[in-house]
Amino acid sequence: MVVDVTVVGTGGMGAAIARNLINAGYRVAVWNRDHAKLASLLEAGAVDVVHAREVFVSSPVVFSVLADDQAVREVILDSGALAAAPAGAVHVNFATISPALAEEAAARHAEKRVGYVAAPMFGGVPVAQAGNLNIVTAGEAELVERVQPLLDAISARTWPVGTEPQRANVVKVAGQVLIASAIQSMSEAVSIAERGGIDASTVVELFTSTITPGPVYKNYGGLIAAEKYTPAGFTPVLGRKDVDLARAQAASTALRLPVADLLSELLTEAVDTGHERDDWASLAYLQRRRDLSETDK
């Protein structure tokens, strides 16, 4: 049984991507560690891939939408899935993983003569559902071209950054530093305003209509103004993971990142003070209460 594309990992992002591929008319197979999470996609017409090691057998293209380095190792690289892949298959990896793992994965795919395209995404679940992701792609031009129609079905635009897959992951982790910094600096700006007698929604509207428009400041600014930290779109645990990936990538080139170093500390504080399941906008919860201690004065 052969379909057009198999989606491996059907959490919030993977499910949205699979559904948009189905809606675009593609024959889609799906696999998830927790089989129960497949139900609505199977109802929508997806085909069930029962065994993880078969994901490359059911279709010429595999989209993996997994959480992190460990999940990519477990589900793709070390599960037997890659070992069982036929030569000529293509794997598109959407995860925010370390550039180092991307480089390793590319080499291991090449040994098996399986194509590897890195395709980390900007945009959360609602953006994925709307088919408006921005996808950073890197890999051999012929491979990227082959999967481009599938990517077009799930994104607003793709951003090719070269032939070495890890480049896309470098760009993605750099972008995560921008997002984390935007959340913390908006939290600081809001906390200044609030203690000066001006409400958060006024300044968030002002800033996001003038100097800092765009989806990141509008989304997180809105959550900060509303003090709405649940349900989490993205947690401080995941945020710290990504900022630490950026720091590790920088360190591998002997580069130091002062703001990213500080953001890692602040995200750790959020994790350690009970916000590990909240949205990472909960940086603002801590910021609003960040009193000058006597020793700081």
Add this chain to the structure above:
Amino acid sequence: MVVDVTVVGTGGMGAAIARNLINAGYRVAVWNRDHAKLASLLEAGAVDVVHAREVFVSSPVVFSVLADDQAVREVILDSGALAAAPAGAVHVNFATISPALAEEAAARHAEKRVGYVAAPMFGGVPVAQAGNLNIVTAGEAELVERVQPLLDAISARTWPVGTEPQRANVVKVAGQVLIASAIQSMSEAVSIAERGGIDASTVVELFTSTITPGPVYKNYGGLIAAEKYTPAGFTPVLGRKDVDLARAQAASTALRLPVADLLSELLTEAVDTGHERDDWASLAYLQRRRDLSETDK
């Protein structure tokens, strides 16, 4: 000789504002410490106010476009200008000054029965020239209403934030933290990318087309990508002044700002390493060379 409005301080911002007022058909008087800087405005039809202490005498409305707390004290509060002002005059202060001075200035104007409107601006010289400033206004509603047509002639929009003038200055210094943070975080993102083999212009275009659009990231991202740190639109000295105003405002409400504290240090580093006359985008110059030292590893 009575005109509609007198513009005090005709540097880059003040000159652009005066010119747009002239172009909108207002009769405009101008004063500047360095009289030579008035030449092109006088040619354009502005009236010369020879003595600083006469600025409130020549028109019912005075716009002051000065650099900082010290300049506002020297030129307006302590020069004799305010002392000579007739009751019923209105002073619109565009400077990024401390909220504390705004509060003091409002009280001293009230003693003289002179109206005081705080009107700090977002946007640099090119934005001012295009008449597209965003102006944060605070003051008595009747006063703001009276000067609104003049503000409309020089801005894209005004953002009223209440009747206490210092509120506008609180919002402005909070916004400066957002801008400084955007410059440093874009510098860190670009430095990660470059050392990973991806050129700056690619990532700046990607980020400013997706997650962080808008004038701040586009302007400073462009300068960073081009490594163009002169001529300065705004210097590290001025940037540090504004970030330190935000820190002082926060401290006056017992609030601590981790990112702003770090930005103050990084701007000090820029000042101390020969970038004091460069644009504050020169934070990127330092960031690109920020090697992990042995002790950091």
